[in-house]
Every structure is written in structure tokens, then in C-alpha cells.
Amino acid sequence: MIDLHTVPTANGYKASIMLEELGLPYRVTAYDLLEGENLKPELLALSRVGRLPLIVDHDVAGEPLPVYGSAAILQYLAEKTGRFLPATGRERAKVIEWTGIVSSDISPAYSGQFVFNVVAQEKQPWAMSFYDRLCSRMIKVMDDQLATTRFLAGSEYSIADILAYPVAAISMKRFPGNLDGHPHIARWATEIGLRPAVQRGLTVPA
Numbered sequence: 001m002i003d004l005h006t007v008p009t010a011n012g013y014k015a016s017i018m019l020e021e022l023g024l025p026y027r028v029t030a031y032d033l034l035e036g037e038n039l040k041p042e043l044l045a046l047s048r049v050g051r052l053p054l055i056v057d058h059d060v061a062g063e064p065l066p067v068y069g070s071a072a073i074l075q076y077l078a079e080k081t082g083r084f085l086p087a088t089g090r091e092r093a094k095v096i097e098w099t100g101i102v103s104s105d106i107s108p109a110y111s112g113q114f115v116f117n118v119v120a121q122e123k124q125p126w127a128m129s130f131y132d133r134l135c136s137r138m139i140k141v142m143d144d145q146l147a148t149t150r151f152l153a154g155s156e157y158s159i160a161d162i163l164a165y166p167v168a169a170i171s172m173k174r175f176p177g178n179l180d181g182h183p184h185i186a187r188w189a190t191e192i193g194l195r196p197a198v199q200r201g202l203t204v205p206a
């Protein structure tokens with residue numbers, strides 16, 4: 001059994017979509033970030049970062065194993081099951097590369113854009129413009145890639161697609177003006193959005 005500690009955000013959906021794709025049994029605990037529930041001592045005991053998503057795998061030798069962070073969770077589960085991450089070689093390198101691009105370049109650009117445009121009480125034009133331009137660059141990077149390959153890291157659906165899909169379906173649709181100017185992301189998102197596991201993952205937590 002796996003415990004999923006999560007929130008209804010793009011990062012949370014990355015983990016729930018992966019668990020649904022794998023068909024692994026899991027229990028969900030939802031947290032209210034506005035209430036600071038992510039900083040409860042029992043969660044900090046599992047990961048001192050105090051952020052979500054986080055899983056605890058009970059189906060391991062020894063103590064239950066906590067793993068924090070969407071990219072780490074997806075790589076861990078991919079390696080545990082042998083799915084959505086090629087075992088060796090060029091194909092694996094490209095999936096790992098795109099996992100990094102989505103997690104370290106694309107997702108933080110959209111997080112910053114959201115913070116400065118939506119969350120911030122005082123609007124700071126320099127910061128808003130910085131993140132707007134960064135998002136415009138990153139969405140083009142992804143669209144150009146998907147002009148050349150069916151999925152993000154090549155011809156096979158992988159953890160890179162699972163990490164990127166919630167960003168496209170939620171954040172990129174919100175900014176900059178939905179996916180109209182990015183036909184290759186739109187084509188890819190339509191295909192991935194039809195997967196039943198993806199649709200189920202987007203309903204977690206209920």
C-alpha cells in the first residue's frame with residue numbers, strides 16, 4: 001500500500017496521475033495549504049521540506065519509505081514498477097533530461113508567474129514581466145519539442161509527459177492566453193487528456 005499526501009494542484013496531480021497509470025493501490029490524505037496543514041509535525045517528520053506531494057511506500061523491505069516531490073515520486077515509482085522510464089541508454093537519458101526541464105525550468109516559471117500575477121497583493125511590474133517572458137520562452141521550448149516528437153521525450157509516453165501534463169492543462173491554459181498559439185502542445189495535451197488514468201488522477205484529492 002502507498003499513502004499519498006497531496007493537494008489539488010498541478011504538482012499534486014502529477015503524483016496521482018502516476019499512481020492511477022500504474023494501477024497501484026493507494027490511500028489519499030488531502031491538506032489545506034491556506035491553513036498551514038503542510039507544516040504539521042507529523043508531515044514534517046516524513047519530509048522536512050513541508051511541501052506536497054509526498055508518498056509513503058509501505059510495500060518495501062524495512063521501514064515504510066517516504067519520498068517527497070513530484071519528480072522524485074515519479075522516478076521512484078517508475079523504477080519500482082519498470083514502467084514509463086526506459087531502463088538504459090539514449091531513451092532513458094532523454095526522459096531524465098525532460099523530467100529535469102519540466103521540474104526545474106518549466107514548472108518554476110509558471111509558479112513564479114502565478115505568484116506575482118495572482119497571489120501577490122502588491123503588483124510588481126518588473127517581476128510580472130520577468131515571469132511572463134520566462135513562461136513565453138518555456139512554452140515555446142515545449143511546443144518546438146512536440147513539433148518533432150509524439151511525446152515529450154520521444155515516441156513513448158513517459159514520466160516526462162506525466163509531469164508536464166498538469167502544467168499544460170492548468171498553468172499553460174491560464175497563461176499566456178491558453179494553448180491556441182501552441183498547436184503541438186495542444187495536440188499532445190488532447191491525446192494525453194483522453195487517457196482514463198489521467199482523467200482519474202485529476203480528481204484526486206476528491
Ligand SMILES: N[C@@H](CCC(=O)N[C@@H](CS)C(=O)NCC(=O)O)C(=O)O
Binds near residue numbers: 009010011038050
Ligand atoms: N518541487 C516540488 C514542489 C512542490 C510544491 O511546490 N508544493 C506546493 C503545493 S503545489 C506546497 O506544498 N506548498 C506549500 C508551501 O510551500 O508551504 C514538486 O515538484 O513536487
